[in-house]
Amino acid sequence: MYDFNSINDYLNTKIIGQTIIQYDNLTSTYAKDKNIFNTCPDGTVVLSENQSKCTVRFGNKWICREDKNIYLSIILKPIGKNLMISKFDVIGCSSVCEAVADTCNVECKIKWPNDVMINNNKISSVSCDFVGKSDDPSGVIISMVVNANMGTDEIDKINEEIKNSSTSLKIETGTDVHRELIIGHILNNVEKHYDEFMKQGTIISAVSSCIHNSAIVNKTISVMKRGKKTVRKLYAKSIDGEGRLVVADEKENEEILSPGETIIIYEGKA
Structure with a gap:
């Protein structure tokens, strides 16, 4: 573990x-966070070595390899704040991208709104969901998966x-x-961006990071x-400032x- x-x-x-709960295997860290949300403090993290049902945005499946990757979800309870899922997508993606760049000395790109990439291939995905009613949520769960120590042979066994x-x-x-080093840096980054949101109601630092590391800003895309x-x-x-994509048509x-x-259709690798 x-x-x-x-x-x-x-x-x-x-x-x-400050509260971390570990498991060998879960259906998903998100499902566990949702189940224990009411009994856990703000900032609680659930970690699992494996997930039997690892899904990301729009229910898409993600690779699961026990003891190889990182699977975690974070409970956030920003009471009384203007909650928008797009804000937490930005916080999650920027936190992963910054952590990977700092600890592994590789250049990451953020594929808005949810993926982190290296050399046009995905290494991580972030998924955020409200807890409670969408018009009056109790909080947010940020879920992250990071492909850490899988080798080429393991990825080659996956569908094309x-x-x-x-x-x-x-x-x-x-x-x-x-x-563990990467997890520590991810959580430190989430705290930095979350602290700004809680104190000022903004996510300027996370947005700036996402723009700087964006795979699509200043490019033509298909939508x-x-x-x-x-x-x-x-x-x-x-x-x-809300984590949404600003685009312009030919006029x-x-x-x-x-x-x-929104679904972005990326040229080349998806």
Whole structure:
């Protein structure tokens, strides 16, 4: 299992990760967080060595390899704040991207709204959900998966679609990575961005990180509305203060896209 003492050595937080619960195997860390939400303090983290049902945005499946990857979910209870899922997508993605860059010395790109990539291949995905009613939520759960120590042979056993768009930190760095170090840095970054949100109501630092590391900002992209078939070509201009994508059409008319209703069709690897 994860070395809890080692994770704690890397933590520099007051809220995030001050309570950590570990499991060998779960259906999903998100499901466990949702089940224990009411009895756990703000910032509680659930870790699992394996997940039997690992799904990310829109119910898409993610690779699960026991003892190889990182599976975690964080309970957040920002009472009285203006909650939008897009804000926490940005907090999660920027936290993973920054942590990987700092600990593994590799360049990451954020594929808005939920994926972190190296060399155009996914190494991580972030999924955020409200707890309680969507119009009056009790809080938010941020779930993260990170491909850490899978080798090429393990990825090659996966179906073609996933295999051809996935990588791991081990593959990209050429060596096993210290999972506890990465987890500690992720949680420290979440605390930094969450602290700004709680004190100021903004996510400026997380948005700036996402723009700086974006895979699509200042590029032309193809966009579909969820449930629709029409594909539009739009220019990705920026990410706004709510974590939404700012785009413009060929006539330079601006539009703001929310992640829950938008599908980005990426050229090349998905």
